[in-house]
Amino acid sequence: MKKFLTILILILIPVKSFGLIEVDITRGNLNPLPIAVSPLSIDEESRKNFQNILKKKNIGSEISLIVENNLKVSGLFNPLNKDAFLQEPDIANLKPRFEDWNLIKAQALITGKVSYVQEKLRVEFRLWDVLAGKEMMALAFTTVPNNWRRVGHIITDKVYERLTGEKGYFDTRIIYVAEEGPKTQRVKKLAIMDQDGANNKFLTLGNELVLTPRFNPTSQLVTYLSYFRNLPRVYLLDIETGTQEVVGDFPGMTFAPRFSPDGKKIIMSFAKDGNSEIYTMDLENRIVEKITNHPSIDTSPSYSPDGKFISFNSDRSGYQQIYVMKSDGSNVKRISFGKGIYGTPVWSPRGDLIAFTKLHKGKFYIGVMRTDGSGERLLTENFYQEAPSWSPNGRVLIFYRETKTDSKGKGFSAKLWSIDLTGYNERQVPTPTDGSDPSWSSLLSN
Amino acid sequence: MKLSKILKNGFLIVVACLALSACATSKKSTGQMQGDVYTGTDTVEYLASGVPDRVFFATNESVLTTASRETLRKQAAWLRKNSKITIVLEGHADERGTREYNLALGERRANAAKDYLMTYGISSDRISVLSYGKERPVDSGSNPLAWSKNRRSVTVKAN
Numbered sequence: 001m002k003k004f005l006t007i008l009i010l011i012l013i014p015v016k017s018f019g020l021i022e023v024d025i026t027r028g029n030l031n032p033l034p035i036a037v038s039p040l041s042i043d044e045e046s047r048k049n050f051q052n053i054l055k056k057k058n059i060g061s062e063i064s065l066i067v068e069n070n071l072k073v074s075g076l077f078n079p080l081n082k083d084a085f086l087q088e089p090d091i092a093n094l095k096p097r098f099e100d101w102n103l104i105k106a107q108a109l110i111t112g113k114v115s116y117v118q119e120k121l122r123v124e125f126r127l128w129d130v131l132a133g134k135e136m137m138a139l140a141f142t143t144v145p146n147n148w149r150r151v152g153h154i155i156t157d158k159v160y161e162r163l164t165g166e167k168g169y170f171d172t173r174i175i176y177v178a179e180e181g182p183k184t185q186r187v188k189k190l191a192i193m194d195q196d197g198a199n200n201k202f203l204t205l206g207n208e209l210v211l212t213p214r215f216n217p218t219s220q221l222v223t224y225l226s227y228f229r230n231l232p233r234v235y236l237l238d239i240e241t242g243t244q245e246v247v248g249d250f251p252g253m254t255f256a257p258r259f260s261p262d263g264k265k266i267i268m269s270f271a272k273d274g275n276s277e278i279y280t281m282d283l284e285n286r287i288v289e290k291i292t293n294h295p296s297i298d299t300s301p302s303y304s305p306d307g308k309f310i311s312f313n314s315d316r317s318g319y320q321q322i323y324v325m326k327s328d329g330s331n332v333k334r335i336s337f338g339k340g341i342y343g344t345p346v347w348s349p350r351g352d353l354i355a356f357t358k359l360h361k362g363k364f365y366i367g368v369m370r371t372d373g374s375g376e377r378l379l380t381e382n383f384y385q386e387a388p389s390w391s392p393n394g395r396v397l398i399f400y401r402e403t404k405t406d407s408k409g410k411g412f413s414a415k416l417w418s419i420d421l422t423g424y425n426e427r428q429v430p431t432p433t434d435g436s437d438p439s440w441s442s443l444l445s446n
Numbered sequence: 447m448k449l450s451k452i453l454k455n456g457f458l459i460v461v462a463c464l465a466l467s468a469c470a471t472s473k474k475s476t477g478q479m480q481g482d483v484y485t486g487t488d489t490v491e492y493l494a495s496g497v498p499d500r501v502f503f504a505t506n507e508s509v510l511t512t513a514s515r516e517t518l519r520k521q522a523a524w525l526r527k528n529s530k531i532t533i534v535l536e537g538h539a540d541e542r543g544t545r546e547y548n549l550a551l552g553e554r555r556a557n558a559a560k561d562y563l564m565t566y567g568i569s570s571d572r573i574s575v576l577s578y579g580k581e582r583p584v585d586s587g588s589n590p591l592a593w594s595k596n597r598r599s600v601t602v603k604a605n
Contacts, residue, residue, distance in 0.1 A: 183586035209581060211545060225549075230576060232549070253553060253577055256546040269550065271577065274508065274557030276550035297550040313547060319506070320547055343544040357544050383588070386544045402541070409586035437545070 021107055021129050021136075023076050023163045026422070032078040033163070036106035036130075037068045039082070040123065041090035046116035053145045060089070060114045063123070066152025067110060067159070069196060070170045074160065075425030080106055093126065098133045106130050110159060121145045125155050127162055137162045149198055154445055169391035170195060173441045174398065175213045175222055175239075176416060178202060179434040183405065183412040190224060192239060195440075197430035203239065212256065212387075213237075214439045218263035222439075223247065225255050234268050236283075248281045248288055256299045261307050267291070269299040278312055278329075291329040302346045302354075303327065304371070311335075311345035311354055311371075322356055324371060335373030344387050347371070350394035353421075357386040357399075366399050368421065379423045389440045395421050398429060400436040483511055484594035489584045493601060497524045500600040501559060505540070505593075508554040510562055518559060521601055522566035532604045535559050537577045540593035545579060552577030559599040574604065 023033050040060035042050075050059040071077035085092075086100040093111035101109050112125030124140035139158055143151060150171055157168030178191035190203040190210050204210055204226075213224035222237045234247040234254040248254065250270050257268040264283055269276045278292040278301045292298040296316035303310055311324050322336040322345045336342035340360025347354055348368075358365040358378065364385045367378040385401040398418045405412045414436045416429040429438070478486035484502040491499045499521075501514035510518070525531060537556030539548035556575040564570055585592035 184583055186581070211549075211581070232577065252575075253549070255549045269546070271550055271553040274554040274561075276553065297547060297554065299550050300544070300546045313544075315506075315547075320544075343547050359542070384541065404588040405586055407587075407589075409588075409592065412586060 021131070021163060022165070030424075032076055033107055034080055034105050035071060035077045035108040035110065036080045036085060036101055036104065037064050037071070037082075038085060038087070038089045038092045038109065038111045039064045040112040040114045040125065041088075041093055042114045046114060049116040050114075050121070050145060050148075054148060056148075059121070059145075059148055060112075063114065063148060063152045063155070064110075064112075066149055066196070067156050070153065070156040071159070073196070073427060075420060076160075076164065080104055093124075096128050096130070098128075098130050101128075101130045108136075108159075108163065110155070112155070117142065119145075121148060121151065123151050123155070125158075127159055149194060150444070153194070153196075157443070157445070166395065167393045167443065169393050169396060169440070169443065171444045172392060173215075173444070174416070174429070174438050175203075175215055175441070176400075176431070176435045176438040177210060177213065178431065179414050179436060180206075183409070190222070190237070191431070191433075191435070193431070200432050203237065203242075212437050214258050214389075215441045216259045216263045217261055217442050221259075221263070223257040223259060223266050223268075225257065234266065236266070248279075248286075250279075254279075256301065258302055260303050261305050267301045267303065267310065269301070278310070291325075291327075292332075293329070300344050304347045305349050305351045309347075309371070311347055313343040313345060322354065322369075322373070324354075335369070335371070336376075337373060338376055346388055346390060348390055348394045349392055353394075355388040355390065355397055357388070366397060366419065377423070379419050379421070380417075380426055385417070387437055389438055391440050392442045396425075397421065398438045398440055400438060402436075478591060479594050480511075482590060482594055483513075484591075484597070485513065486595075489595050489598075493521065493603065494524050497521055499602070500598045502594060503555055503597040503599075505597065506543070506551070508551065508558045510558055514559075515562060518562045519566060522563050522568055525563070525568050525572065526566075530605070532572045532574075534602045534604045535573060535575050536582075536600045536602055537575065538582060538596055538598050538600070539580045540596045541580045541583060541588070542593060543580065548579035549577050550579075552579045555597075555599045559601070 040063050042060035056062050068079040071079050084104045093113050109128040109130050115122045120142045122142045127137040129136050153171035156170040160168035172195045175192045178189045179186050181187045187206040188210050189206045190213050193200040209227040211225040213222050220240045226235045232253045234257040235244050236247050237244045252272045254268050254270050257266050265280045267280045270279050276297045276299050278298050279290050281288045296314050298314045301310050301312040310327050313320050314323050320341040320343050322342045323334050325332040340358050342356050342358050344357045345354045353368045355368050363381050365378045366380050366388050369376040383404045388397040388399040401417050402414045414434045416435045416438050419426040483504050493499050497520045498517045501517050535556040537552035539551045560573050583596040585595045
């Protein structure tokens with residue numbers, strides 16, 4: 001990222017924080033903030049240059065569309081219809097006529113400008129508080145033209161952060177398993193895409209079954225399960241170079257991998273003689289450590305963001321339940337005590353919550369609880385859904401959902417969905433094929 | 447207060463028992479399940495004449511039923527007669543569980559079959575175990591009968 005994108009200017013006009021608009025993201029937002037995203041203005045020469053390079057007629061409008069879509073999908077903003085905009089983009093960027101924007105009920109306004117500078121894409125944008133008639137933020141940066149979609153995501157992240165007080169999650173990617181074919185013989189490939197579904201790319205060919213890819217929080221590495229040569233093993237894949245390697249030398253199936261928060265270890269399960277235990281492997285010195293020691297199924301481990309604790313699921317009580325232990329395997333404590341079975345615990349990047357899958361009376365739920373098991377809150381109920389993964393700011397969960405087939409066994413599908421921590425804003429995440437096992441990356445920039 | 451609570455719980459238990467027994471009888475009446483273990487032959491293939499290739503499990507269980515043990519004894523006899531044959535035990539789960547847990551469960555089921563074959567004299571050198579979790583159902587249905595067919599360990603000739 002740093003290679004491609006240099007933030008040139010950071011003009012922050014000092015403004016008093018009170019009186020300016022704020023968006024509360026801690027509650028379900030039933031009144032999304034009306035915001036006007038004025039198309040980024042572009043001079044004719046720059047427009048032609050980018051049309052040649054990127055095959056887009058007006059890259060300024062394209063970037064604003066990305067911002068608009070991100071804001072809308074977040075559920076916190078209501079981007080207004082551009083037909084109602086009275087002011088030309090280039091003039092609005094210099095000095096908005098606030099009364100015009102007020103007239104169409106915009107409370108915030110984004111304006112900006114794109115230009116072609118030494119074969120690069122230079123973007124500046126401004127965020128305005130329409131009611132107060134003030135500039136809230138101004139920022140400019142330069143990048144290679146091919147990064148134009150990311151420019152839209154970065155603008156959204158900045159706007160989101162300025163208005164909600166929390167980091168955004170738009171300049172991120174999702175790695176997942178793309179699925180096709182009949183339910184009894186699914187062909188599965190690793191796939192990666194931008195958070196909004198753009199730039200979808202398949203990383204494997206589908207020759208062998210692949211499952212549960214997860215991002216390294218600090219690098220471009222991914223860990224996943226592959227049935228290469230019919231030996232289910234945890235693999236490590238560098239998505240920039242395409243190099244792959246088996247993780248460790250285990251005489252049996254390794255599965256359920258995840259990285260430690262510092263990215264230096266992989267935690268996973270190893271199954272042998274009908275017993276699954278949790279192990280870690282240090283990626284630098286290759287030292288393997290056994291973390292659990294119990295004749296039950298211990299799997300789906302996930303570290304706390306400070307690396308001090310591990311949550312996992314185990315059926316040592318007779319049924320699958322969620323446990324927390326210290327990262328050395330000591331102090332194992334069961335934390336799920338509600339009705340039903342609980343699995344796939346994942347620790348929030350903020351550290352305060354654990355998201356999980358719950359099965360109760362034939363229904364599957366995605367929910368969250370505090371790390372001591374209190375305060376359980378179910379966000380969504382369905383025939384089948386599981387495997388939540390957190391957005392890097394801990395505000396949104398992505399998971400997958402499968403449909404019930406009809407009496408002839410037809411009608412199966414698997415799709416990615418997202419939902420806000422508030423339980424609102426449930427949405428299907430677009431993928432070109434069916435999809436499952438999503439994992440959300442960290443923010444690519446900053 | 448306490449008494450009413452006890453009575454209430456007692457009542458609930460009685461209701462639950464009724465519901466369970468009603469459930470069990472209706473399942474039995476399909477003729478293809480006992481409890482929730484598949485007893486039919488729709489999906490069964492044969493390693494040799496009279497030697498079924500698979501055994502079935504109850505939900506979330508890896509305990510071998512009487513019928514499963516009988517099937518495995520037939521497999522063991524066939525393996526003893528054909529001492530060059532090696533096998534893979536493929537363990538499977540139904541779709542009503544999380545993916546990772548089901549991988550572990552499939553492994554546990556296949557190992558239950560492996561342990562039993564070993565007690566009938568089949569060397570562990572001839573047996574490998576492969577769990578598919580819920581990745582390879584035989585029946586794509588979303589109903590209890592389909593799920594019962596999918597909770598299985600299948601013995602596959604490896605050579």
